[in-house]
Amino acid sequence: MEISNILGKLRSDSKSKPTPFLALTLTDELVQAAVWQVQAGQTAVIAVGSPVEWDGADNDKSEFLTSCDATISSAIEGLDEEPSEIIFGVADNWTNQEGILPPKLELIKHLSKELELKPLGFVVVSDSLIRYLRLQEGTPTTSILIQITKDLVHLAIIKLGKIEGKESIAKSDDLASDVEEGLSRLADDNPLPSRIIVFNSMHNLDEIVQNLTSFDWKSKFNFLHIPKIESLPKDVVIRSVAIAGGSEVAKAIGFEIHEPLPIKDEELKVSPPAPTEVPDSPSPANLEDDNILLASAEDFGFTTANTPEPEVSPPTSDPSPVTVDPPTPTKKKHRPFKFKKISPPHISLPRFKFHGPKSLVLIPVGAIVILGAIFSAIWLVPKAIVELYIETKSLEEEVNLTLSTEVSSIDLENTTIPASLVEKTVTGEDSIETTGTKIIGDLAEGEVVIYNRTSLPKTFLKDTVLAYGKLKFALVDDVSVASKSAGIDYVDVPGKATTKIVAVSIGAESNLPAGSELVIGSFTKETYVAKNESALSGGSSEEVRVVDKEDLASLKDSLVKKLETSAQAELESTLGDDSGIYILGGGSKITSESYSSELGSPADLLTLTLTINAKGLSYKKHDIEELVASTLEKAIPPGYVRTDSLPVIELNEVKSESENTLTAASKVTVELLPIVDKTSVALSLKGQSSSNVETALSGLAGLKNANVSITPLWLPPRFKRLPKNPNNITVLIRST
Known part of the structure; x- marks a missing residue:
């Protein structure tokens, strides 16, 4: 549908009820739906469905479809109109640089087809959360975001709304x-x-927050203050x-959306629906300067052809109260664009005989002067710094080094x-x-x-694993369990079924007392749980420890290395x-x-007393x-230069040639960078857009990525390209 047609509907149906839309989060652990609509120029959530767990398998479309249908059903329950758009x-690990991963994209397409849903777009969860x-809060967040999942802990350092590291x-x-391990990998010298x-x-998350609060963060990392730990709903x-994400969809289909706070020069970017089909895998949503990029429906691989036009209801002018109070929009003030004072070039113009009014003669002259000033500004004003990150070559x-006791100076x-040649006799003892x-x-x-x-009813197959802490048990037979039902006073009554289990490992520790709760597979206790009404029995074990051949060998090798280190230190x-000192590894004699x-x-413990001559x-x-x-200077190939990093020297083998002379075979490793002609790089980049830099330099050896900074910042987007003048482009080389 064209925008003009949408706006026509908005004007002709200004008092109709707001149109509801669906939102659905997708991760490898759970799915959750919500219903939202536009009220008074802002998006508002009107219903949230229950989160439903699933196994996360890409090839299990049935489990994925059932879980999504369940959470959507709980979200739309009681609504007069069921949304279809x-x-x-999507979770961060559902995307890469090319877009949504193909297996995940197939799941989304299958879901949309089976439930007759019309995709409007997608957004990456981390980006939407920061937005x-x-x-x-009214200001870009500066914080450490920690997401707790079943198997992983995801950390992200956010500074002024930008993701500094994950x-x-x-x-x-x-x-x-x-969390300490994750921060150790991310932290640098900055607070x-x-x-x-x-x-x-x-x-x-109350227990988790209390656990993190009791940790001494300030002594471990560079915090200016003791960090405040808090949790989100x-x-x-x-x-x-x-x-x-919903606000961007609303803008794309014709709604006027008001920001809760004025945002200067930071408009949200939208990829609007396209009239033709595009590749199946779109670029993921990203956050840059706190801007969220919403991929359109066509980015999923859906086309707009033969798609029913959505019935859109705009914000009503009815004075009845709504759940969101929009603030008064603040008009943006743009910094005025001014040229530097530039002396225009002297231009010799031909003389024309003009019979009209003399004032008209000045019009083309003035136009030429203005155009000359503009092109002079384009040539002189813009400047750029291009940082090229180039991979080093080892x-x-x-x-071959000859270490000789017969010479007194280097040859x-x-x-x-x-x-x-030095020797040392040492004695030591160790146990394992x-x-x-x-x-x-x-x-x-x-x-x-x-x-x-x-x-939903659930069937668990034979050999399904149940866990009680580290103890594992397995179902003896297949078992089906009915779904929950409504009991007295509308209290949910869970479905239940009795079945036999057997321990996976022998031992008395598997004789669980009555009333023990067991986790089923990868599901949480909030969804499925097993409980024994009577104690498990029959488990027993007996262990006898003996000295193994590997014990003798590993203890000797370990003690020899310790004694050689001790001899070297002495x-x-x-x-x-x-x-x-280089200790001859093969020269130590027991x-x-x-x-x-x-x-x-x-024996429970094996002890060795050893004496060696190192x-x-x-x-x-x-x-x-x-x-x-x-x-090394002779070995560096043409076109390369050494980096400032120190060489790594390994003495791999030492053998005796005579009584007082030894030869060591050594390996020396240094890092090299290709020599880059910065002048040629600047010439090839002049007039290019920032996004085209890596393509323009695709033939540069070892180039990993490039960062571009263009000044002045007030340049209009149309003119924000690398300077036409190559002398205004500064090229910096960084090693990776």
Whole structure:
């Protein structure tokens, strides 16, 4: 439908009820729906559905469809009109640089077809949440966002509405340690935001907030203040998709949307519906300067041909109250555009004999002068800084070093370095726990009652795993459990079924007492849970520990390395700072060894007492540095230059050639950068748009990405390109 037709409907039907729309969040763990509409120039959520878990398998379209249908049904329950147009909020891991991942896109297409839904667009959850926080708080957020899922902890550092860095950590029992590990990977020398926001769509976060609050963050990281820990409501994700993403859909189909706060020069970007079909996989929504990019329906691979026109209801002028009070719009003030004072070039014009009024003669002259000033400004005013991030190339050079006790100074021609052969006898003791075991016993078994707290029946197959902490059990047979029903006073009564289970591992620890709750598969207890009314029984085990062959070998190897390190430390303590010791790994001789137990003997602990005679070479460090520098200069290929990073030297093998001379085969590694002709780069980039820089430099060896900064900032978007004058382009080379 054309925009003019939509606006015509808006004018002719100004008092009709607001049109409801759907929003649906999609992650690998759960789906959740909401209904939203436009009220008084703002998007408002009018109903939120229950979150429904699913297994997250790309090939299980049936489970995905059933879960989405359940949450949508709970959201639209009681509404006079069922919405059919929908906006999707997808998890970050559902997208890549090319757009929505193909398997995920197939799920969305299948859902839209089966439920007869019309997709309006999609937005990435993290971007909509940052935008939503700005709308709620009136200012771009600066915080650390932490999303808790079943298996992962997702962290994002946000500064003034921009994502500075992201990291995902495998979830453990110690959440504070997980967050500490994630921040260690993200933190740099700059202070971290002193606000930590935790969110999750299924669980109560009070205990998690208390756990994080008790951790000493300020002593571990660079916080200016003790960080404030807070949590968001469970439905914040679906509300952010409906409010932030929904407002863009409303604008695209003709609504006038008012921002809660004035936003200067930061309009939201929309990809409006296109008249033709586009590729199936769109670019994901992104956040740049707090702007959210909403991909249109065609970006999903749907076409607009033969699509029914939506019946759109605009904001009504009826004075009846609404749930959202729009603020008074603030007119934006744009910074006036001014040219620098530029002396126009002298232009010799031909003389024309003009019979009209003399004032008309000045019109073309003035136009030429103005155009000359404009083109002079375009040539002189814009400037740009282009940062090229180029991947380094490792140069590995094999160098044979002769360490000789017979020379007193370095011989560069023969690569000989003076050295001294030293020896040290050391004795030590170490112990390890034995690993040889024998375990016998029986499996625990019994009956459990499975409770279904969802609105859909569920069948669990034989061998489905149930967990009680680290203990695992399996269903003996297939079992079907009815859905929940309404009981007295409309209180939900879960469906239930009794079935047999058996422990996966032998042992008395599987004899669970009566009343124990077990987790079923990957589902949470809020959806499905199992409970035994009687204690499980029959589990038993007996373990015998013995000395294994691997115990003897690993203990000896470990103790030899420790004694060699001890010998090296004792030798280095007698030398100066410029001297180094290389312990000959194959030259250590075991002079005595004694184990506390023999192979196969019953024992919980194995102890070894060992004496070795360690040999090493003493040399001057600056001699090796001088030798390596002269060798590497000859090995650097044409067109490359060394970076400032120090070389890495590994002495791999030492063998004796005579009584006082040893030869070491060493590997020297340095990082190289290709030599870049900055003048040629500037010439190839002149007049290009920022987005076309990497394409224009596609032939540049090792280029990973490029950042472009164009000044002055007040340049209109039409003129915000790299300067036409290559002398105004500064090229900087960065290594990665």
